[in-house]
Amino acid sequence: MIATMFTSYPRTLTAVAALLALLTLAYGGAMDAVYPSLLTVFEWLETTWFGVIGKTWGAAFAFVEAVHLLGLALLGGCVLAGDGRLLGVVLTDVPMQTVVERTHRVFVFGLSICLATGIFMACGVATKIYYLPVYWFKMLALSAGMLFHFQVRRPLLSHDIQSLNPVVVKMVAVASMLVWFMVAATGRWIGFSG
Amino acid sequence: MADDTNSEDKDGVKMKDDQAAALVVAQAFIVFSAIYWFTQIESVRELLQLAYG
Numbered sequence: 223m224i225a226t227m228f229t230s231y232p233r234t235l236t237a238v239a240a241l242l243a244l245l246t247l248a249y250g251g252a253m254d255a256v257y258p259s260l261l262t263v264f265e266w267l268e269t270t271w272f273g274v275i276g277k278t279w280g281a282a283f284a285f286v287e288a289v290h291l292l293g294l295a296l297l298g299g300c301v302l303a304g305d306g307r308l309l310g311v312v313l314t315d316v317p318m319q320t321v322v323e324r325t326h327r328v329f330v331f332g333l334s335i336c337l338a339t340g341i342f343m344a345c346g347v348a349t350k351i352y353y354l355p356v357y358w359f360k361m362l363a364l365s366a367g368m369l370f371h372f373q374v375r376r377p378l379l380s381h382d383i384q385s386l387n388p389v390v391v392k393m394v395a396v397a398s399m400l401v402w403f404m405v406a407a408t409g410r411w412i413g414f415s416g
Numbered sequence: 417m418a419d420d421t422n423s424e425d426k427d428g429v430k431m432k433d434d435q436a437a438a439l440v441v442a443q444a445f446i447v448f449s450a451i452y453w454f455t456q457i458e459s460v461r462e463l464l465q466l467a468y469g
Contacts, residue, residue: 231436234433238440241441241444386435390435
């Protein structure tokens with residue numbers, strides 16, 4: 223019985239394990255154990271080229287932040303278009319599979335821009351963000367969002383969407399919007415903290 | 417013929433697994449988001465009440 227469950231539902235079991243791991247990391251004290259040792263890493267980040275440029279040259283930081291926001295707009299637009307189509311709210315005259323495929327490609331591009339520029343920005347203010355709980359929450363939300371997109375949403379939508387349970391498809395669309403909203407909101411929150 | 421049936425069975429099992437995983441994770445995200453934003457809004461409301469009565 224248990225062996226059958228393991229062979230029939232490997233993705234579901236992995237997803238449950240990942241959720242429990244994320245919760246343990248956030249609220250189970252695992253983060254408290256790792257947190258002090260990370261300070262040296264964040265102090266080192268500020269001494270790197272990225273850190274020095276970000277700290278001393280305001281225009282460079284502002285330029286990279288503008289690109290970061292454009293990447294976020296691209297990512298958010300893809301989430302709204304793709305998930306909005308799954309909910310049957312936008313682009314209803316275009317087949318779901320087409321919208322999902324095309325938005326995914328642009329989503330990956332937007333995410334890559336956000337990650338690259340985000341690393342640069344983090345280096346410039348590394349010792350500030352280290353002490354901000356909201357920064358760690360954003361990283362948790364970002365990890366959850368990426369895992370959700372590539373390990374849950376994408377494999378699900380690679381099947382014929384019409385043959386999937388519509389309730390599951392709509393719940394995935396809502397959850398996807400919520401997790402990326404959380405990433406964007408906590409990102410802006412960092413700007414208003416510390 | 418038997419191979420085709422086998423492959424269809426495998427696809428069906430994989431689809432069930434993908435749907436179950438999506439359902440579990442989506443539910444968790446929706447519930448967590450609802451609780452998180454509710455507590456955030458409540459804390460702001462309490463702060464405003466403390467400040468302005």
